Amino acid sequence: MALRRLLMDLRPLKESPAFRRLWAGSALSTIGGQMTNFAVALQVYTLTRSSAAVGAIGLASAAPSIMFGLIGGSIADTVDRRRLVLLTSGGLAVISALFAVQAFLGSGQVWPLYCLVAAQSLLGSVNAPARRTFLPRLLPADRVAAGAALSMFAFHLGMTAGPALAGAVAAAWGLKACYLVDALSFAAALYGVARLPAMPPEAGGEARPGLRAVGAALRFIRGERAIAGAFLADMSATVLGMPFALLPALNAERFGGGAQTLGLLTAAPAIGGIVGTALSGPVGRVSRQGRAILIAGAVWGAGLAGFGLAHTFWLAVALLVVAGAADVISVVVRTALVQVATPDRYRGRVGAAEYVVGVGCPQLGNFRAGTVAAVTSPGLSAVGGGLAVIAGAALIGWTMPAFSRYRAPRPGIDLGESRSEDGVST
Structure with missing residues (x-):
């Protein structure tokens, strides 16, 4: 019985056929998408023999997402989201065929x-925010965390299996x-x-997409302390804390510089993500979600700081x-908090803001890590980044008590209503 409570909650798959089909x-x-990512990077490198040319793929992908993501969310809040996702997914399928x-x-x-x-990223900046609105429509509030954990499990499994399958194919x-497989x-x-x-x-949403609708959503996020805390x-x-820019240098400095060791280091956070979601059963029963996000973030930082100090490969x-397991737990709890605490009329735009943060901030984090490593050393950059993450979590908890006290609504409470521990609506 104890083991069953620890394992990932599969009830959303059993109880909701619509969620089950969407998840599969x-x-x-x-x-398939990871296979295309692998193939694009390899094809560009084969044609150019330039790491800079491969790095430019990230710029071509990130720029449209950051520039148009919030507009994509405002579109999702004014139309039938199912039709919008069906349309953009069809466009993404066409682009995959063009590859x-x-x-x-x-x-x-x-x-x-x-x-x-770039075209794929532009369509994705509309598709992804609209998709994020599906979860609270398909599942009751007390199943949203479990649904988010299942979605993250599928994502990390794809991140691990996709490149391996692409290499074999x-x-x-x-x-x-x-x-073709994609x-x-x-x-x-x-x-x-x-x-x-x-x-x-x-009813009650914006009448039309655009900058005015985006501004209204940003004001909503700023005013909702629980959601703002989750974003921060x-x-x-x-x-x-993002460490991936440091992996090649640390691998060469400490672990021999082999491709196999670098591959394992790169895959390790995704493996942690699979482990974290597989053992996410208790996550759906977490009531103090803000505090759980901060604790998981601190564990992520501690894992990164320890990695920066590790000179034994398997310890690293x-x-x-x-760190990867803690990160995915934080993502699952944050997804549940944001989805349940956001009124439906704002979900597309809030999901878009979350999407833009998810696309842009890791790139900034890798830039920070590489810049600090160039001035100091890769190990010191990793240790300093991890400790800064822990300090950041403590600072957010101290300056935003409404976020750290936030409690998940009980079953039966209106999804648009979120309350902190003292009962004050946030």
Whole structure:
């Protein structure tokens, strides 16, 4: 019985056929998407032999998401979100097919790849915020955390299995096959969305998308202390602690510089994510969600600081796994808090803000880590970043007591109502 309570809560899959279809389709599509990411990076490097050219893929992907993500959320708050996701997912499937077409044509140019990546990111900046609104529509409030954990499990599984499968497929049949598998995987994603019920925004939302609607959402986030605290906790953890830019240097300095050791270091946080979601059963029963986010963020920081001090390879991997597990627990609890505490009329725009933070802050964090490492050392950058994350969590808890006291609403409480421990609406 104790083990069952510890393991991931599968009730959302059993109780909601719509969520089950959406989850399965998204999981398959995530694996396909990771295969395309692998293939694009390898194709660009094969054509250019330039790491800078490979790095430019990230710029082509991040820029549209950051520039248009909030507008995408305002669109999601004015139309039927199911139809919007169906439309944008269809567009993403077409782009995936175009990746395969350019591979078969063999043009030998990199600019079509950058253009397709940018177009993919632009559609994704509309698709992702709208998708984030589905969870509280498909599940009751007390199942949202479990649904978020299942979604994160599928995401981390795709992050781990996708590149490994892409490597095997590329070795056997070439990069063209990776692109084709991704295009075919959209069939499952489209089916999962097509079978959802209609999801028009509830009455009282914005009449039209645009900057005015975005401004209203940002004012809402600033005024809701629990949601603002959740955003700040995420920004602090990623900007101050993101370690991936340090992995190649630390691998070369301490662990021999081999590709296999670097691969394990890179995969370790995702492995931790799988472990964290697999053992996420108690997360759905967490009542003090703000405090849980801060504690998980501090554990993430402690794992990173320990990694910066580790000179034994398996200890370094283990600490990154612990950090990854803490990170995914923080994400699951934050997702549940934000989704339940946000009124439906704002969910697209708040989800878009969360999406932009998730896209932009890790990139800033890696830039910070690399810059500090260049001035000091990679190890000192990792240790300092981890300690800064712990200090950031403590500072947020001290300066935003309404966030640290925030309690998840009990079953039966209106999803639009969120309350801190003292009963004051936030």
